[in-house]
Structure formats: C-alpha cells, structure tokens
Amino acid sequence: MTDNTHQNAGSRKPVRKAALQELAKFERKENEFRRKDRAERAADLRLPLDQIQVH
Structure with missing residues (x-):
C-alpha cells in the first residue's frame, strides 16, 4: 500500500x-x-481614508 501512495x-x-x-x-x-x-464606504461616510492607517 505504501508503494501505491x-x-x-x-x-x-x-x-x-x-x-x-x-x-x-x-x-x-x-x-x-x-x-x-x-474606499467606497469611506467616500460614503466622507472619511479621509488617506490619513487613516489601515493594516
């Protein structure tokens, strides 16, 4: 069986x-x-995504 494996x-x-x-x-x-x-959610909420550090 090991040979087949x-x-x-x-x-x-x-x-x-x-x-x-x-x-x-x-x-x-x-x-x-x-x-x-x-990015779309940040735009909807008018958040400055560039200034937020996203990990």
Missing part, C-alpha cells in the same frame, strides 16, 4: 500547484475587492 504523490504535484495558483488568484481578487469596498 508514493506513486500517486508524483501525480498530485501538478494538481497541488494548480490549486495553489487558483488560491493566490482568489486572494488577489479578494484583496482588491476589499480595497475598493473600503
């Missing part, structure tokens, strides 16, 4: 790499969405 490990690498790339892509989109949303 080691054989499948090699075929999982491309799948894992693709999944990590998709996750990174999603995180970039999510961060951009949050940045835009924060």
Whole structure:
C-alpha cells in the first residue's frame, strides 16, 4: 500500500500547484475587492481614508 501512495504523490504535484495558483488568484481578487469596498464606504461616510492607517 505504501508503494501505491508514493506513486500517486508524483501525480498530485501538478494538481497541488494548480490549486495553489487558483488560491493566490482568489486572494488577489479578494484583496482588491476589499480595497475598493473600503474606499467606497469611506467616500460614503466622507472619511479621509488617506490619513487613516489601515493594516
């Protein structure tokens, strides 16, 4: 059974790499969405977003 596990490990690498790339892509989109949303809410509330340090 361990031999079969080691054989499948090699075929999982491309799948894992693709999944990590998709996750990174999603995180970039999510961060951009949050940045835009924060700016829109600040504009609605007339907050000086440039002066506020957002972590």
